[in-house]
Amino acid sequence: MQAAELKYVIFGALFITTLCAQFRIAEGQALPKRIYAGFNSGENYRPLLSTISSLTFGIAEFLREGRNYHQAEPPDMTPGPDAEYDVIVVGAGSAGAVIASRLTEIPELKVLLLEAGRSENLIMDIPLMVNYLQFSNDVNWKYRTEPSDSYCLGMTDRRCNWPRGKVMGGSSVLNYMIATRGDKRDYDRWAELGNVGWSYDEVLRYFKKMENIGIPGLRVDEKMHNTEGPMAINYPTFHTPLATAFLQAGEELGFDIQDYNGRTETGFSYIQTTTANGSRVSTSRAYLHPVKTRRNLFVSKNSLVSKVLVDPRDKRAVGVEFYKNNRKFAVRARKEVVLSAGTIGSAQILMLSGIGPAEHLADIGIPLVKDAPVGKNLMDHIAYGGFVALVDQPASIIGRDIMNPVKPYIADYLTNRQGPLTVPGGCEALAFLNTDTPNDHGSWPNVELLFQGASLGSDQGARRGFGISDKFWSRTYREIENRHSWSILPMLLRPLSRGEILLRNRNIRSPPRIIPNYMSHPEDVRLMVAGIRAAQNVTRTSAMRQFGSRQFDVRFPGCQRFTYDSDGYWECAARTLTFTIYHHSGTAKMGPQGDPTAVVNPRLQVYGVKGLRVADASIIPEIPTAHTNIPVIMIGEKLADMVKEDWGYTTDGWERSARSARRG
Numbered sequence: 108m109q110a111a112e113l114k115y116v117i118f119g120a121l122f123i124t125t126l127c128a129q130f131r132i133a134e135g136q137a138l139p140k141r142i143y144a145g146f147n148s149g150e151n152y153r154p155l156l157s158t159i160s161s162l163t164f165g166i167a168e169f170l171r172e173g174r175n176y177h178q179a180e181p182p183d184m185t186p187g188p189d190a191e192y193d194v195i196v197v198g199a200g201s202a203g204a205v206i207a208s209r210l211t212e213i214p215e216l217k218v219l220l221l222e223a224g225r226s227e228n229l230i231m232d233i234p235l236m237v238n239y240l241q242f243s244n245d246v247n248w249k250y251r252t253e254p255s256d257s258y259c260l261g262m263t264d265r266r267c268n269w270p271r272g273k274v275m276g277g278s279s280v281l282n283y284m285i286a287t288r289g290d291k292r293d294y295d296r297w298a299e300l301g302n303v304g305w306s307y308d309e310v311l312r313y314f315k316k317m318e319n320i321g322i323p324g325l326r327v328d329e330k331m332h333n334t335e336g337p338m339a340i341n342y343p344t345f346h347t348p349l350a351t352a353f354l355q356a357g358e359e360l361g362f363d364i365q366d367y368n369g370r371t372e373t374g375f376s377y378i379q380t381t382t383a384n385g386s387r388v389s390t391s392r393a394y395l396h397p398v399k400t401r402r403n404l405f406v407s408k409n410s411l412v413s414k415v416l417v418d419p420r421d422k423r424a425v426g427v428e429f430y431k432n433n434r435k436f437a438v439r440a441r442k443e444v445v446l447s448a449g450t451i452g453s454a455q456i457l458m459l460s461g462i463g464p465a466e467h468l469a470d471i472g473i474p475l476v477k478d479a480p481v482g483k484n485l486m487d488h489i490a491y492g493g494f495v496a497l498v499d500q501p502a503s504i505i506g507r508d509i510m511n512p513v514k515p516y517i518a519d520y521l522t523n524r525q526g527p528l529t530v531p532g533g534c535e536a537l538a539f540l541n542t543d544t545p546n547d548h549g550s551w552p553n554v555e556l557l558f559q560g561a562s563l564g565s566d567q568g569a570r571r572g573f574g575i576s577d578k579f580w581s582r583t584y585r586e587i588e589n590r591h592s593w594s595i596l597p598m599l600l601r602p603l604s605r606g607e608i609l610l611r612n613r614n615i616r617s618p619p620r621i622i623p624n625y626m627s628h629p630e631d632v633r634l635m636v637a638g639i640r641a642a643q644n645v646t647r648t649s650a651m652r653q654f655g656s657r658q659f660d661v662r663f664p665g666c667q668r669f670t671y672d673s674d675g676y677w678e679c680a681a682r683t684l685t686f687t688i689y690h691h692s693g694t695a696k697m698g699p700q701g702d703p704t705a706v707v708n709p710r711l712q713v714y715g716v717k718g719l720r721v722a723d724a725s726i727i728p729e730i731p732t733a734h735t736n737i738p739v740i741m742i743g744e745k746l747a748d749m750v751k752e753d754w755g756y757t758t759d760g761w762e763r764s765a766r767s768a769r770r771g
């Protein structure tokens with residue numbers, strides 16, 4: 108185990124032990140007699156001694172697994188001077204890890220994967236801990252948007268926090284594990300824009316190729332699902348009764364309980380998650396761990412790529428420059444460079460390489476290689492973050508209780524991977540709906556209601572993660588800290604507002620300027636308010652009222668000029684607690700030849716520069732009605748096939764081999 112790894116494991120062990128000590132003293136006389144009774148799930152009594160011994164056993168087992176886990180990741184190597192590879196992939200995130208894994212299926216392709224971050228570890232894969240990962244300078248790029256007067260008004264400095272993963276697996280290690288593909292019409296729209304090969308029927312095979320669905324009812328649906336791909340998709344093993352009530356509320360409102368990754372997206376469902384055995388499955392874990400011994404896969408971690416090297420004679424990408432251990436390296440690519448550094452990272456590297464808006468690059472003093480609209484078309488999904496309902500029963504997840512080691516939850520997680528720690532950051536269920544045609548359950552959704560069996564008041568993690576200012580907090584949600592509650596994040600699925608990313612200077616270590624322009628389009632404002640109204644309708648159902656649910660009607664400072672509960676008030680509230688749902692995309696847009704807004708063609712090749720592709724969330728032309736991890740994995744899968752095809756290698760026709768394997 109490396110020193111950095113050891114630090115995490117020791118930190119984890121100390122964290123749990125310290126909690127043990129604290130809670131034993133503080134709650135010595137109030138030890139819970141009926142564990143899980145707070146979740147209405149029976150009379151599950153367990154004596155303290157049994158919990159402590161499970162905990163001790165669980166910690167020992169966790170440490171052992173942590174050691175094995177570290178060894179399962181491909182090892183770090185450092186390329187020699189002037190080292191040459193066939194393909195260089197930049198960024199081992201949701202797309203990059205997939206691409207490196209798939210390309211190295213061809214034994215004669217020598218692939219270098221460069222990642223700015225460190226190794227992943229087991230603590231990062233505990234679903235309920237997800238908010239806390241964002242506090243680490245080690246694994247989070249910690250971007251922040253430029254200050255704004257029209258959104259994120261309740262955040263410190265009026266800036267929104269934009270976490271991104273800086274670790275093997277990228278943002279698939281920081282994300283909430285919600286697995287969604289989007290609607291058929293999202294991808295048919297990509298094709299309609301001129302992106303040949305990207306219609307739903309053409310990308311469905313990649314959604315299936317990646318998937319190992321573990322949800323019993325869905326395993327049999329072979330048209331829509333696959334049980335043999337690398338990416339495990341399961342329900343969390345635990346639900347609060349509030350999440351079940353949310354599904355009942357959906358039925359009460361006339362919606363179906365739906366496999367939203369199946370034939371119809373509209374409806375209510377528990378979240379499907381990229382988890383296996385109660386633990387996160389990142390793309391590194393799914394795609395790179397199993398192939399760590401491939402002799403043609405080379406992984407260099409802690410390697411910050413600063414530019415693509417382009418031969419000025421024929422405008423061909425010939426390699427990349429990067430920094431590792433305070434040294435500068437240049438490595439060469441015989442065939443291609445693939446940028447998978449994410450919506451911010453890929454845009455930054457392209458511009459630093461002279462590929463970007465001519466005027467902007469001139470302002471920064473970067474010689475132009477290709478005038479291209481890099482950094483434009485920035486999209487994101489946002490939600491109103493302040494919708495909270497209080498309940499009368501102890502049915503929700505309260506961080507302080509869950510992390511109390513004399514209660515059974517930590518022990519249950521460590522020994523069996525069961526219980527509330529398997530719930531990703533409190534997210535439990537969701538609904539896709541179209542607020543304009545609520546009775547048409549086949550329509551293209553425009554709003555998602557993301558249900559949490561917890562709220563801003565349940566735990567300080569979410570509040571800090573989003574950067575809500577102390578002043579705002581103390582005048583609003585402080586009064587409901589640690590009270591039982593649930594929340595809905597009404598999320599805008601098809602935003603029309605567009606933002607941009609600009610370089611701050613020529614230094615790769617300077618975070619770029621991020622200007623998302625949230626809610627600059629009036630239609631986005633209208634639908635955000637409609638989403639809040641839909642959340643109110645859920646609150647009023649008898650399913651939710653059985654817990655005494657009522658909306659916490661806090662009045663926001665700064666919105667007093669509006670009548671409470673008017674549309675104007677909710678617009679003001681959404682501009683105050685504007686939550687990114689972290690689906691930053693679009694800054695190297697895919698589009699057909701002749702589209703002035705496009706940076707890459709439908710084979711993801713950069714216009715005007717040979718041997719250079721971009722494959723990650725930045726190529727998304729219009730954001731799908733989905734959380735973006737699964738769509739980006741699909742992009743990685745498809746890109747790998749396109750590279751293989753373009754260099755004359757066979758693609759696998761995995762459907763045929765899966766069928767014949769099943770036939771035996």
Ligand SMILES: Cc1cc2nc3c(=O)[nH]c(=O)nc-3n(C[C@H](O)[C@H](O)[C@H](O)COP(=O)(O)OP(=O)(O)OC[C@H]3O[C@@H](n4cnc5c(N)ncnc54)[C@H](O)[C@@H]3O)c2cc1C
Binds near residue numbers: 222691723734
């Ligand atoms: C906090 C959070 C929660 C989210 N929740 C969900 C969710 O529940 N469900 C969902 O579907 N989506 C979710 N998302 C979004 C989803 O995870 C992303 O859309 C997806 O991971 C993006 O993949 P990517 O390949 O484009 O970028 P990333 O996965 O971010 O990968 C980019 C990689 O490139 C590396 N890199 C960047 N710059 C450089 C450089 N200069 N040199 C070398 N390496 C570099 C980065 O370190 C990173 O590893 C969430 C994202 C975040 C941050």
